Amino acid sequence: MTSCSLDRRIALPPGEVWELWTTPAGLATWWWPQLPDTSYEIEAGVGGRYRFESAAAGIGATGEFTRVDRPHALDFSWIWLGGAGPAAPDTVRVRFSPDGDGTRIALTHELAADTDPADLRQGWSDVLDRLAG
Template sequence: MTSLTLVRRIAARPSIVFAALTEPDGIACWWGPDAGPVLLAETDVRVGGRFKVRFRMLDGSEHQSEGEYLEVDEPRRLVMSWCWTTGGEPEENGAVSRVEIDLKPIETGTELTFTHAMLANEASRASHEEGWTGALGKLVRHFASEETDDEA
């Protein structure tokens, strides 16, 4: 089993970032590795609650992930199981992994530490790293553009 960890600084308070991670309207702003749309976002944010997100990439392919919330400590920490139900790498079909997101307040907003663990192999880690890098980049840009809009 392998894992990846990404750290990003986001220009918004942890409570605002937490909402973007857990509310369907917020998820629609950043989920997915490229500029393709989120087609479905369902969340039941409580321990034992479930989430489902479906998105279309610019190449037309659709991907859907589902999982269960394992820890919910708003606005500091979110842990969930993760499973591709459509798309993803072929060897990942039915494989369950774990996503941990920690939010720490910093002077400029939030430091987000994102860990995707229990990945099956190096190919899965590399694929997820590419996907999450794109998605988290969109999340950072979303709040950077809101900050710019607020200053206008």
């Protein structure tokens, strides 16, 4: 199985970073803010679903939370919308650790299909860089 892993330090405490990941208003500040028509739906609980999508750009993702441990860990399935990826869901794991007065994020995205993760790595790098400010 192919995966990509990234790590970022965010200059906010874990509770605030958690809110940025688990609320529509929080996501809108850093996940595709350059696409103003992006919609964000999120139910951050085990079995809860999320969906974010930009009709104008023709991209989006949806999935289900499989682990929610506030403010330490999120695990969720990942399915690209619009036929942009494989039918089987990927798996994403995000860990939030205190790092001084900030938070260290460790993210791993495991791809269901054995494909080159370069574009995926670039996409995650872009959104995490925006989150890091």
